[in-house]
Amino acid sequence: MPDTRIAELRVTPIAFYDPPLLNNAGCHQPFALRSIIEVETEGGVIGLGESYGTRAVLDGLAALAPLLPGLEVTDLNGLWAHARQAVRGGQEGYSGDERLLPRVVGAVEVALWDALGKTTGRRVCDLLGGQVRDEVPFSAYLFYKFAGHSGADPDDWGEVLTPEQLVDEARRFKELHGFDAIKLKAGILPPEEEIEGLRALRAAFPEAPLRIDPNGGWTVETTLRLLPQLEGLIEYLEDPTVGIEGNARVQAATDIPLATNMYVVHPSHLPANMAQDAFRVILSDHHYWGGLQASRELAKICEIWGLGLSMHSNSHLGISLAAMTHLAAATPNLTYDCDTHSPWQTDEVIEGGKLAFRNGRLRVPDGPGLGVTLDRTALARLHQNYLDAGITERDDATEMRKHWPDWQFGRPKF
Numbered sequence: 001m002p003d004t005r006i007a008e009l010r011v012t013p014i015a016f017y018d019p020p021l022l023n024n025a026g027c028h029q030p031f032a033l034r035s036i037i038e039v040e041t042e043g044g045v046i047g048l049g050e051s052y053g054t055r056a057v058l059d060g061l062a063a064l065a066p067l068l069p070g071l072e073v074t075d076l077n078g079l080w081a082h083a084r085q086a087v088r089g090g091q092e093g094y095s096g097d098e099r100l101l102p103r104v105v106g107a108v109e110v111a112l113w114d115a116l117g118k119t120t121g122r123r124v125c126d127l128l129g130g131q132v133r134d135e136v137p138f139s140a141y142l143f144y145k146f147a148g149h150s151g152a153d154p155d156d157w158g159e160v161l162t163p164e165q166l167v168d169e170a171r172r173f174k175e176l177h178g179f180d181a182i183k184l185k186a187g188i189l190p191p192e193e194e195i196e197g198l199r200a201l202r203a204a205f206p207e208a209p210l211r212i213d214p215n216g217g218w219t220v221e222t223t224l225r226l227l228p229q230l231e232g233l234i235e236y237l238e239d240p241t242v243g244i245e246g247n248a249r250v251q252a253a254t255d256i257p258l259a260t261n262m263y264v265v266h267p268s269h270l271p272a273n274m275a276q277d278a279f280r281v282i283l284s285d286h287h288y289w290g291g292l293q294a295s296r297e298l299a300k301i302c303e304i305w306g307l308g309l310s311m312h313s314n315s316h317l318g319i320s321l322a323a324m325t326h327l328a329a330a331t332p333n334l335t336y337d338c339d340t341h342s343p344w345q346t347d348e349v350i351e352g353g354k355l356a357f358r359n360g361r362l363r364v365p366d367g368p369g370l371g372v373t374l375d376r377t378a379l380a381r382l383h384q385n386y387l388d389a390g391i392t393e394r395d396d397a398t399e400m401r402k403h404w405p406d407w408q409f410g411r412p413k414f
């Protein structure tokens with residue numbers, strides 16, 4: 001078998017176009033940042049990964065890169081140990097941002113699975129334990145949005161700030177991609193207006209499972225007041241208010257399952273969540289849980305404790321989507337359709353263009369590893385965007401004030 005020790009880790013920061021989508025933290029900037037990870041083995045195989053493009057993650061990856069040569073691509077324990085060394089100077093009792101270590105590991109770990117799969121002729125979903133579903137279901141991810149970025153022409157989707165505009169957005173999502181479930185990103189307008197939007201969606205799509213995600217934008221009291229309007233309308237309520245304690249007060253008052261990608265984002269958050277019965281659905285994300293193996297372990301924890309499981313997404317391109325699809329295809333207890341920002345993205349970094357949804361579902365890409373190939377022309381263009389854009393952090397609040405100068409961040413806000 002060819003030599004599967006790591007020869008080199010290469011990281012290319014990129015920036016790709018992102019529409020003016022709104023959330024509780026503000027408005028998406030014209031460019032979203034990402035990093036493209038290449039792990040080259042001594043046998044000459046290149047494994048691919050995609051992750052955040054923020055300064056902290058790029059710095060973590062830069063510190064990790066010189067420690068990796070010689071490591072076997074199968075040695076995930078070794079990867080964690082080296083990453084701990086790079087990010088924390090090897091300390092166990094670490095007082096910095098706990099979230100950075102799994103983010104750095106997650107970025108590289110996917111590329112190791114891809115390299116192993118390409119070397120052995122196996123798909124990543126097979127290496128993760130075997131495929132349990134032919135197709136992975138995704139949901140329509142609806143956003144309120146401005147017609148265009150500040151100072152720019154309107155985009156194809158136009159403005160979405162009213163219930164009627166939301167229904168049009170959903171209709172277009174359904175026509176283009178066929179999704180069943182519909183998620184509404186909320187926490188932007190007064191909650192009653194957002195629930196009116198949900199009701200309009202229910203009227204237009206009587207069968208669609210609905211979800212709403214205010215990103216902690218509502219107080220406990222507001223959420224409790226709104227519960228009667230949400231009961232019978234949604235399949236789960238995502239991060240309505242702030243923290244495990246606040247959400248536990250809401251969960252105690254309703255049978256609607258509460259879901260999170262904000263407050264249970266690290267293994268250390270699980271005991272408090274279980275003790276307080278705050279969230280009954282975990283929206284996993286391999287980018288911040290530490291990769292595909294860690295996400296499979298999280299799935300097992302969810303199964304043991306009777307928690308529902310689905311997948312969260314940030315703005316991303318095709319390498320991430322392929323990794324999410326392999327992971328979901330190999331996860332038996334995926335209980336809800338996965339989120340993806342993919343339909344909002346017009347740029348791509350894999351050859352052949354974007355992976356296409358059929359009836360809201362993706363088949364696992366053919367071929368060994370992740371089954372996707374890097375488009376090096378696109379990579380060079382998106383890297384140039386990164387250099388030209390001159391941004392190293394996401395800043396939705398500043399972008400929001402270009403449209404609504406008096407806008408104030410609040411979590412909770414309403």
Ligand SMILES: O=C([O-])C(=O)C[C@H](O)[C@@H](O)C(=O)[O-]
Pocket residue numbers: 021022023185213215261312313314315
């Ligand atoms: O489900 C979520 O909370 C997200 O997808 C977080 C993202 O940051 C989303 O709010 C966004 O990109 O605006």
Ligand SMILES: [Mg+2]
Pocket residue numbers: 213215238239260261262312
């Ligand atoms: Mg969320």
